[in-house]
Amino acid sequence: MQNLRVSLIQSDLEWQDAEKNLEHLGEKIASLKGTTDLIVLPEMFNSGFSMQPERVAEKEGGITCQWLLDQAAASDAAICGSLAIETEQGFANRFMFVTPDGQQRFYDKRHLFRMGSEHEHYTQGHERLVFEYKGWRILPQICYDLRFPVWSRNRNDYDLVVYVANWPAPRRKAWRTLLHARAIENQCYCVGVNRVGSDGNGLDYSGDSLLVDYLGEPVIDHAIDKVFVETAQLNGEALNAFREKFPAWRDADQFQISP
Template sequence: MQEHKEILSIALVQADLHWEDVTANLASFEEKLAALPEAVDVIVLPEMFNTGFTMNTALAEPMNLTTTRWMKQIAKQQNALVVGSFAVNDGGRFFNRLLCVRPDGTYSQSDKRHLFRMGEEHSHYTAGNARLTIEWRGWKFCPLVCYDLRFPVWSRNLQSDPYDILFFVANWPARRAHAWSTLLQARAIENQCYVMGVNRVGTDGNGLEYRGDSVALDYLGEPIAMLTNQETEKIVHISKAELATYREKFPALSDADDFEIRC
């Protein structure tokens, strides 16, 4: 039976990424995670954490090879759920696929729904058509990828499939940092949930600059933790009881509009 945690501990891992170098990135993350000062329940990595945000689909891996196996290894070693996305070759089609990997090696997956056309992502990858919610240690999560943040309908906290936490893994450029911070706050407020946004830092192979601004927000959109423009790991602790109390006192989601998404 899965353990239920009243207080959940989450590690936000904000890193510079080695451009299109899977081996270097996995080694770097392994070193960072080995140095975490305490055990955690969830580890959140950036979007395309093994390569950077690349359109080079030659780097896309079949499932259950290098990066998937690495995530399984880390999940087992850390006894934590590991969340992150990477480029996947699935039967000749390419996806920006997010995995949530458990310590026992099982995983849930979700493909990025909204592909960033200004970066030609839609010309190289196939969009996902199903939103994922999963349960882990008594909490419900909805994990999404970068550009998905701009589309509130896709991330809406539905009465039919409610969640406690939204995760956004990203490679969100510094030139649009204001939108990143503002939209993360909006998603927390409108969905009455915790929001964890994990972005990268540094400069990629296309010359795009990233300043991080990874953040943990509470259900009011107030910051629990805000990361600066450098490589860092931050552990946050969040309360299930505090979330439940707030929702009971201010049940705005009960008045939300019903709708159906057709993919």
């Protein structure tokens, strides 16, 4: 398994303004051309965490989906993040994973944030998915999913878990603690990309985007409230060597997740 260069983009977001967000994030993505393999954006990166999907959601294959395809091709890197999508079943908070060759894969958020009434506006996803890219097995997750470790339990079927989020500042300790926990318990690299600034609901976001290695050590970590773009290299050989040396995964409990 070759090494993988991963870039975290922590940014403020314009409230429910896709045009401005795509323009702003496009400039940051352009700065990474030729230097990275995977670019991670926040949850609902084109709108902020909106409970007005009838206003911000796009059809499948809409403007933002096409923008992701164009950005991936131009930067020669895979790009992921979530956005509101209108489907035949209703609105979904959808994690999009787009590669430079035009492949599109997606995961719909399983755990909808009840305290923000997300479950009243979006339909729940039911399928746990793993995407393969450049020899890496990647588990996509969205924000509130982080609080449910069974859903992200490593069955020896992934190497990197990616959480995209709009996680408010008052709960930043939980965010940071759980990202470290997911990396340690699943013997994997863990990425969490959050936003900064304030949204249209008056919620403040501290950022705290992290890349944590399989030992629970931070690889990317910045001061609170800072906008940043940073790239780090994940070492596949070191990850596999650690798993062989300390194969805790072999003693994991067997279980099934109900629909």
